[in-house]
Amino acid sequence: DAKTTQPTSMDCAEGRAANLPCNHSTISGNEYVYWYRQIHSQGPQYIIHGLKNNETNEMASLIITEDRKSSTLILPHATLRDTAVYYCIVRAPSGSARQLTFGSGTQLTVLP
């Protein structure tokens, strides 16, 4: 799985968009970009994933650059409950079960 680099921490004002960047310059053509988050003392939560095109769901949008070497997770209207550690993961599809490996992630703090 390709290595990812994320900022250690970010702040965002409540109600504003939170834009979380991730660099994955060694990504391979068949590797997906996944985002998870983990709120303190809770289990990780899947947010979104994408391959080439931008994706949007009820939680967030994922913007992947044309060269696929970086991506941005966008929370359009951040709330206090979005304060969490956000993990960007790049991994190839597999026909068998494979474990997840989280890096250090970005601590997002949404400020009132």
Add this chain to the structure above:
Amino acid sequence: DVKVTQSSRYLVKRTGEKVFLECVQDMDHENMFWYRQDPGLGLRLIYFSYDVKMKEKGDIPEGYSVSREKKERFSLILESASTNQTSMYLCASSLLLAGGPHEQFFGPGTRLTVL
């Protein structure tokens, strides 16, 4: 929505006790996983299962066993709990999709303290 539930959010046990952690998922997923998460060490895989009665060791299986008698249920067993097994235990499940993405869905976690 996929739901993964774990039997307890908090558990306190004594050294030497046998501990059962239960996990149930309601989305007919083939794969189920048990991780533990410790500060500074990230997620570490203990065991996983890709089918009923099938199990594979992860990175740190010592001191643990698992059971998967039904597709929706995956149990983690600490045969004789020790203080170094104090941790947050996370269960996850995913579909088995050959050639496709397979996001994992996690339960809320069980914070186990062994005294």
